[in-house]
Amino acid sequence: MAEFWFNTETHEVEEGRRSDWSKVMGPYPSREAAQHALDTARARTQAWDKEDEERR
Template structure:
């Protein structure tokens, strides 16, 4: 069974803080993450995903 997102960790893009549960508005948070540590590295993960998706798009459009 999947973890309840309301008890998982989120990264608040507005404040740069890690939060547990639905503390801030959905437009300000990314996640969920299983641990506080994972959430603290949210921006790195988002950058990695963006780079990967851009590479995938470039390959598909050749």
């Protein structure tokens, strides 16, 4: 099964990791999921920030 990676430098999706690990996010199970990598990361960060605030 193919893995997809989001390249944070080029903002392109790579099938199979071709770039250095420091420039990619993933792996993701589909091209579409990789295309939304930044949105997914942003949503997770916001949720974690909310949890941190609620614990204080």
